[in-house]
Amino acid sequence: MVEQFVGKWKMTSSDNFDEYMKAVGAGFASRQMANLAKPSLSIAVDEQGFISMKAVTTFKTLEIKFKLGEEFDETTADDRKVRTTMSLVGDKLIQKQTWEGNTTIIEREIQDSKMIAKCVMDDVVAVRTYEKDA
DSSP states (O other): OOGGGOEEEEEEEEESHHHHHHHTTOOHHHHHHHHHOOOEEEEEEOTTSOEEEEEEOSSOEEEEEEOTTOOEEEEOTTOOEEEEEEEEETTEEEEEEEETTEEEEEEEEEETTEEEEEEEETTEEEEEEEEEOO
């Protein structure tokens, strides 16, 4: 299942994220905060099979709880109200967000013990890299 993603992760690099944030419609202030933030991400699974992802920055803490394949409401860090579905496709954890006729995909996978998050909106791709936090 998602065991390879479970744990605490610290972002170590972020490429093209400002362009991705522009593509999803984030305003200037939200983009500035997002570009300054170095989030830590905690992923856990509880006894009922719910997966939680908690992102913590100095600006904001966000947490989502979900079951794979079940759509749920999410408010993103830039305050978009989206419908989100999480799924496991092969070794990738796929997060699909839809709102107002738009769709973005965040694809997470483990490579060389790092978590790579590829954020895609239309033809804009950002890559954020996380390492396990001891």
